[in-house]
Amino acid sequence: ILNVEQxxxxxxxQEGDSTNFTCSFPSSNFYALHWYRWETAKSPEALFVMxxxxxxxxxxxxxxxxxxxxxxxxxxxxGSQPEDSATYLCAHSDNRLAFGKGNQVVVIP
Amino acid sequence: xxxxxxxxxxxxxEKSQAVAFWCDPIxxxxxxxxxxxxLGQGPELLVQFQDESVVDDSQLPKDRFxxxxxxxxxxxxxxxxxxxxxxxxxxCASSGGTGMVTEAFFGQGTRLTVV
Numbered sequence: 001i002l003n004v005e006q007x008x009x010x011x012x013x014q015e016g017d018s019t020n021f022t023c024s025f026p027s028s029n030f031y032a033l034h035w036y037r038w039e040t041a042k043s044p045e046a047l048f049v050m051x052x053x054x055x056x057x058x059x060x061x062x063x064x065x066x067x068x069x070x071x072x073x074x075x076x077x078x079g080s081q082p083e084d085s086a087t088y089l090c091a092h093s094d095n096r097l098a099f100g101k102g103n104q105v106v107v108i109p
Numbered sequence: 110x111x112x113x114x115x116x117x118x119x120x121x122x123e124k125s126q127a128v129a130f131w132c133d134p135i136x137x138x139x140x141x142x143x144x145x146x147x148l149g150q151g152p153e154l155l156v157q158f159q160d161e162s163v164v165d166d167s168q169l170p171k172d173r174f175x176x177x178x179x180x181x182x183x184x185x186x187x188x189x190x191x192x193x194x195x196x197x198x199x200x201c202a203s204s205g206g207t208g209m210v211t212e213a214f215f216g217q218g219t220r221l222t223v224v
Binding site: 034 | 153212
């Protein structure tokens with residue numbers, strides 16, 4: 001069983017502020033680290049898939065980094081906007097895709 | 110744009126009744142997943158198919174849950190009999206890779222309420 005831990009579980013962010021949260025995963029048998037955004041009443045949507053130690057990915061104001069040796073990934077949101085309110089899911093994969101509990105983000109206007 | 114189709118979107122059933130969910134993955138995707146998401150938790154893998162074969166059902170409560178993907182395309186997840194604790198969102202996802210997991214695409218899910 002792949003243990004994926006995400007912290008903090010939930011956070012409230014003032015509009016315009018930047019924030020980040022953490023995903024930790026077993027560093028052995030690593031293949032890929034996925035980030036998904038899950039908005040209420042929608043399907044989880046893939047943000048990033050990262051495979052190499054040191055990978056950094058960016059999509060608009062959201063970016064992610066990967067450290068496979070120590071088993072963690074950070075997701076950053078720069079200048080948070082209300083539309084960023086969602087649950088951000090991290091998943092670790094080898095031949096299975098195992099999710100953490102998610103980081104629930106609420107951006108306060 | 111291709112997407113994963115799930116039905117029904119919502120289902121209310123009484124305890125001890127049978128219930129079934131259907132998933133049609135993106136065309137050509139060999140890998141299909143069924144996840145259960147209980148409120149406040151992340152998605153939990155119930156079963157993973159590679160084509161028509163089950164590759165992982167270690168977390169599937171086999172006394173009441175069953176899943177099939179007979180022709181390696183669409184899939185059905187069944188619960189019989191349903192229990193109150195089965196109330197959850199049931200998500201289906203598919204990916205095009207074989208072996209190591211590439212990006213997975215999710216359907217909108219079926220919200221099950223057992224009363």
